Amino acid sequence: MNKKLKTILGIGTALFLIVATVVYVKFFSSNTKFSKEELYVEIPTGSNYEDVKRIVSPYVESMSGFDLMAGLRKYDDNVKSGRFLFKKGMGNFGLIASLRRNLPVKIAFNNQERLENVAQRIGSEIEADSLGLMTAFRDSVFLKKNGFTKENVLCMFLPNSYEFYWNTSAEKFRDKMLDEYKKFWNKDRLAKAEELGMTPEQVITLASIVHKETVKKDERPRVAGAYLNRITQGMPLQADPTVIYSLKLRDNDFDQVIKRVLYGDLTISSAYNTYVNIGLPPGPIAQPDINAIDAVLNAEKHDYIYFCASVERFGYHEFASTYPQHQVNAKKYADWLNTTGTNR
Numbered sequence: 001m002n003k004k005l006k007t008i009l010g011i012g013t014a015l016f017l018i019v020a021t022v023v024y025v026k027f028f029s030s031n032t033k034f035s036k037e038e039l040y041v042e043i044p045t046g047s048n049y050e051d052v053k054r055i056v057s058p059y060v061e062s063m064s065g066f067d068l069m070a071g072l073r074k075y076d077d078n079v080k081s082g083r084f085l086f087k088k089g090m091g092n093f094g095l096i097a098s099l100r101r102n103l104p105v106k107i108a109f110n111n112q113e114r115l116e117n118v119a120q121r122i123g124s125e126i127e128a129d130s131l132g133l134m135t136a137f138r139d140s141v142f143l144k145k146n147g148f149t150k151e152n153v154l155c156m157f158l159p160n161s162y163e164f165y166w167n168t169s170a171e172k173f174r175d176k177m178l179d180e181y182k183k184f185w186n187k188d189r190l191a192k193a194e195e196l197g198m199t200p201e202q203v204i205t206l207a208s209i210v211h212k213e214t215v216k217k218d219e220r221p222r223v224a225g226a227y228l229n230r231i232t233q234g235m236p237l238q239a240d241p242t243v244i245y246s247l248k249l250r251d252n253d254f255d256q257v258i259k260r261v262l263y264g265d266l267t268i269s270s271a272y273n274t275y276v277n278i279g280l281p282p283g284p285i286a287q288p289d290i291n292a293i294d295a296v297l298n299a300e301k302h303d304y305i306y307f308c309a310s311v312e313r314f315g316y317h318e319f320a321s322t323y324p325q326h327q328v329n330a331k332k333y334a335d336w337l338n339t340t341g342t343n344r
Contacts, residue, residue, distance in 0.1 A: 030089040033061045038087045043099070044127060045167050049076040052099070056086075065092045075099060081127075083166035105166050110159035111211070113245070113254050113286045118157050128170040136170035146178060148201070151283035155204040156181045159289050184290075192297040196228065201283075203296050208284035209274075211292035212241035216315050220295035226304045226319065228296075235305070237274035245285040246270035260337060311336040 039059065043052055049070065053063060060066050069092035070076045082102030086095065107125050112118045115137055116130070123130035136142070138150050148156065156177050164173060185193075185200050193203050210224050230237055240261045246268045248254045266273075272281040304319040306326035311333055320326040 029091050031061045031065055031092050031095065032059060032086065032088055032090050034059045034086070034088065036088065038085055040103075041084045041086055041099075042127070042166055043079065043081045043084065045081040045169075047079055047081055049079055052079055056095070056099075059086055060095065066095060069093060069096050081167045102165055102167070104163040106161060106163055108159075108161040109157070109287070110289060111287050112154075112157075113248070115154050115157075117254070118154065118287070122173065125166075126164055126173065127167045128173060132170040133173065136174045142174070149283070151281075152201045152205065154284050154287065155201045157287060158184055159287050189294075189297055196297070196299075202280055204288060204293055205280045205284045207288035207292040207296045208286045209237065209239045209241055209281075210295055211288035212244075212286055213239065214315070214317065217291050217295075219316055220292055221298055221300040222302065222304070222319065223307065223317065224296045224299035225302050226307055228299050229303070229305055231279070233305070234278065236276075236278050237280070239274045242272050242274040242281055242285055243268065245281075246273045308333050 041056055041059070043055060047055075053066075056066070057063060067076075073096050075096050080100060080102060083105060084098050084101065085103055086098055090098065105125050107122065109118060109121045112121060116134065119130040119133040119137065122128070123133055128136075137153055143149060143153060146156075158177075158180060160180070162176070162180070164176070168176075190200070193200055196203070198206070206224065206227060209227065210220050213223050214220055227237055227239070243261050243265050244258045247258060247265060248256060249270060249272065250268065266275040269276070271277065272285060274281065302319075303321045306320040306323065306329075307317040308326065308330045310316045310318045310329075318329040318332075320329055
């Protein structure tokens with residue numbers, strides 16, 4: 001090999017190495033400036049490339065390199081909305097690749113007392129805000145079409161864990177919940193509800209009372225059976241949790257803690273107060289968990305009508321078939337409350 005050819009090859013190799021280095025630096029070397037190992041970036045619906053640059057600029061060291069990669073991969077003309085994962089040390093190639101992969105959000109909710117609470121919970125996790133969600137949930141056309149009312153549409157939101165894309169609209173979220181609700185009410189559950197002479201919404205409304213009445217899952221079928229016995233006999237449910245809900249609704253304060261229902265509370269004027277109204281409230285007083293719903297559908301058959309909190313087995317209740325026996329149990333509980341100084 002002559003000297004001239006060696007020189008040309010040497011120059012060529014040097015140029016190749018320079019180009020390769022520039023390409024590596026621009027494409028693959030770290031271009032992040034955040035300390036966390038990873039973070040999520042949210043790109044709102046309708047965003048253009050300028051919006052994306054504004055959103056990601058706090059986390060990108062060199063926007064010129066980012067711009068170059070976006071142009072080469074035609075991302076600047078094909079912006080996607082959603083939730084995207086950036087990892088510490090990513091290069092421009094990785095950053096742009098990540099902005100093409102919309103990742104789902106895992107959402108869990110349970111025992112929310114009002115539809116507003118559900119909307120706030122969901123609105124903190126996806127792009128749709130609580131106001132937009134409430135509008136979708138209470139849309140009159142949707143309610144009428146699917147047999148719900150403003151008071152009982154909370155029934156549709158079954159406590160569980162779900163996956164949604166961050167940019168899911170309020171309407172799509174609502175419709176997904178409806179699909180899950182229909183799946184839950186399979187032939188077996190529908191047959192059991194029909195046997196009780198109840199609609200799914202009525203079952204869930206009663207389940208919400210059972211859920212609030214006892215946290216002991218093994219006791220719920222017995223509590224449900226007592227309430228069903230009252231309904232069969234045309235008695236008011238006289239459920240303290242409905243009085244507590246009525247008080248919170250009256251005060252517009254669902255953060256208050258009410259541990260003791262007073263005699264004067266029992267006459268509060270509210271459609272949810274089952275001491276003054278016969279039958280079920282117009283809707284659930286909270287989201288019951290699935291165990292409470294199935295406790296109603298598989299309620300224990302017995303002759304108990306009354307029950308009150310036990311002072312011997314905390315968390316459980318003492319049941320009675322007659323009112324005199326119930327008075328004995330209730331006095332024990334009232335006396336115990338007085339010794340604890342619980343006035344409210």
